[in-house]
Amino acid sequence: VYISKKQFKEFLWELSYFNLFEKPMSVKEFIDLMISFCYQLKFRDLDDILYENISHFEKSFKIIKNQLTPYTFEVKMETLEVLINQLVSSETIDFQGEPLQGLQVMGLLETRLLNFENIILLSANEGKLPLGNSQNTYLPFDVRQHFHLHTFLENDSIYAYHFYRLIQDAENVHLLFNALSSGVNTGEKSRFITQIEIEDQHHEIEHVIIENSSEPINKQLIQIEKTAAVLQKLEDWKKRVSPSHLTSFIYNPVDFYLTKILGTRETSEIEEELSQRSYGNLVHYALQIIYEKHLGKKLSCNDLEFSDKELIEVLNQAIVKLNHQTDFYEKGMNYIHKSIAERVVRTILKVDKQLIADGNTLEILSVERNFENIDYYFNEEKTDKVSFYGFIDRIDRLNGKLRIIDYKTAKTKNLSIKEAKKEEEEEKLEQLFFKDDYKQAMQLCVYAYAVLNDTKYPDNFVQCGIWSFAEANKGVQNLQIFGEEEISRPLLDNPMKWIKNVIEEILNPANDFVEEVKQSW
Numbered sequence: 001v002y003i004s005k006k007q008f009k010e011f012l013w014e015l016s017y018f019n020l021f022e023k024p025m026s027v028k029e030f031i032d033l034m035i036s037f038c039y040q041l042k043f044r045d046l047d048d049i050l051y052e053n054i055s056h057f058e059k060s061f062k063i064i065k066n067q068l069t070p071y072t073f074e075v076k077m078e079t080l081e082v083l084i085n086q087l088v089s090s091e092t093i094d095f096q097g098e099p100l101q102g103l104q105v106m107g108l109l110e111t112r113l114l115n116f117e118n119i120i121l122l123s124a125n126e127g128k129l130p131l132g133n134s135q136n137t138y139l140p141f142d143v144r145q146h147f148h149l150h151t152f153l154e155n156d157s158i159y160a161y162h163f164y165r166l167i168q169d170a171e172n173v174h175l176l177f178n179a180l181s182s183g184v185n186t187g188e189k190s191r192f193i194t195q196i197e198i199e200d201q202h203h204e205i206e207h208v209i210i211e212n213s214s215e216p217i218n219k220q221l222i223q224i225e226k227t228a229a230v231l232q233k234l235e236d237w238k239k240r241v242s243p244s245h246l247t248s249f250i251y252n253p254v255d256f257y258l259t260k261i262l263g264t265r266e267t268s269e270i271e272e273e274l275s276q277r278s279y280g281n282l283v284h285y286a287l288q289i290i291y292e293k294h295l296g297k298k299l300s301c302n303d304l305e306f307s308d309k310e311l312i313e314v315l316n317q318a319i320v321k322l323n324h325q326t327d328f329y330e331k332g333m334n335y336i337h338k339s340i341a342e343r344v345v346r347t348i349l350k351v352d353k354q355l356i357a358d359g360n361t362l363e364i365l366s367v368e369r370n371f372e373n374i375d376y377y378f379n380e381e382k383t384d385k386v387s388f389y390g391f392i393d394r395i396d397r398l399n400g401k402l403r404i405i406d407y408k409t410a411k412t413k414n415l416s417i418k419e420a421k422k423e424e425e426e427e428k429l430e431q432l433f434f435k436d437d438y439k440q441a442m443q444l445c446v447y448a449y450a451v452l453n454d455t456k457y458p459d460n461f462v463q464c465g466i467w468s469f470a471e472a473n474k475g476v477q478n479l480q481i482f483g484e485e486e487i488s489r490p491l492l493d494n495p496m497k498w499i500k501n502v503i504e505e506i507l508n509p510a511n512d513f514v515e516e517v518k519q520s521w
Helices: 005-012 027-041 048-068 077-089 141-146 152-167 191-199 228-237 243-251 253-261 276-294 308-321 332-357 423-430 436-452 469-474 489-507
Strands: 118-121 172-175 362-377 385-398 401-408 463-468
Touching: 027 048, 027 077, 048 077, 118 152, 152 191, 228 253, 228 489, 243 253, 243 385, 243 436, 243 489, 276 308, 276 332, 276 362, 276 385, 276 401, 308 332, 332 362, 332 469, 362 436, 362 489, 385 436, 401 436, 423 489, 436 463, 436 489, 463 469
Parallel strands: 118 172, 401 463
Antiparallel strands: 362 385, 385 401
16 A cells, blocks of 8 residues: 555654654664664563564574674665575574473474374375485485495485384374375375385274365345335435435345445445546546536637646646545556546547537536435325435536536446337336446436426436546447437436336335345356
8 A cells, every 4th residue: 555654654653663664874773773673572571482583583683783783885775675584584483392291393303212102293295204305416316326325215214214213102193194186285195104004904094084175155145124114214215315326226235225225334445556436536526627617608629728737737636635645646556547547537628629629619517516306206196206316427518408427437338228119128118227237327317307307407408428438539428218319308207217116116115125146257
């Protein structure tokens, strides 16, 4: 996670070892700091193993200090890191137990001249017991044999002697070996075990196979019953319904209930890389900063002319609005995300500039416009209703025609609603907005309904479209209802009934909220 120097100091300055994180004047000063830190740690309430660990680190640091002290040449921090890693990796903490009682952890050579009642021998695999052909020598096997030098055959004999001498007086012997035939750490049992199995007629030998197998997890899907308390919550929800609530329900009913009805939130994690959502917000905010300066006026090409430096400044303002540090975006993947965001913003400006250059008139009416208390009645008596609210990313006039634009990070999906020719198609259309592919179309229908019923805009027609950041050069891709791009109140009658079907499904006491599992391929 990228953290700026300033943030680092704000978060950690109270720590007793904060000076270890600051850039030292020299390597020798840094070693002194680490030795001092280890010394202070030893006065804390520690168990024996931790105390030993710290002491070994302290010893390693002192060895390096003593080695470097006589010399005056400069040592870099990178070199110090290599020295510490080399020295620490070769350190071992010996296991020392009480010789007359309890468990003794020993190497094979340490068992010489000692007898035990119970023995547990680990890693009794071929290649470890005996060690096999792994002598460090430049002399070939034949040369060593000719001159009567030790070869790996003699080593095998030595291992055989140690093994049989160890087990000769034991009452219970457990020989453990890895018998995996595939994957990582494949193994084969030691030849000594095979020898015992074939030749030993006097002892009882038991074979136990221990396998680490995992059963497939049968995940129980979450199901939330619509109790009286839940239904009361849903009645309260009807007073403030957002298009994003409906799309959330289509995606996963349980998530909709937990986040939109109960108001629970997922724990926010520190992002190491900019998430898809934060990337979308970055472009959103940048466009908002650019366009809100020109509200209510007809745009000219000069209004949308930005140098690279000016555009970077706009993106930095958007980053601050995201509550992120601009330092995060100076390197790594976040730098790439910022560069892509810059390119998307520039492409959107270019498309708008081209519209104006081609002789069209473009007037920005609002950015991030919120609407509230837009009522939709379920019955003719107007006793049952829901109230819509939400935010529209951009409302403008292109050649005098009102347009609603919703920015999306993802590509556009089905924005064309075709008229039903047969009765079966009519029934399918009734359930159209239950399909995941039509989420964007459903959102745009609610926005169109909200704007056409808002007293602020006297228009009888509106165009609705998605401007996808993934296909920014395509411009606004318009919603088409029965082949019409200019949407009127009568044209919205059917889509609003289908939206009503979704809302009634949410409110239906007979249907529980059941978790949807999305397949990832």
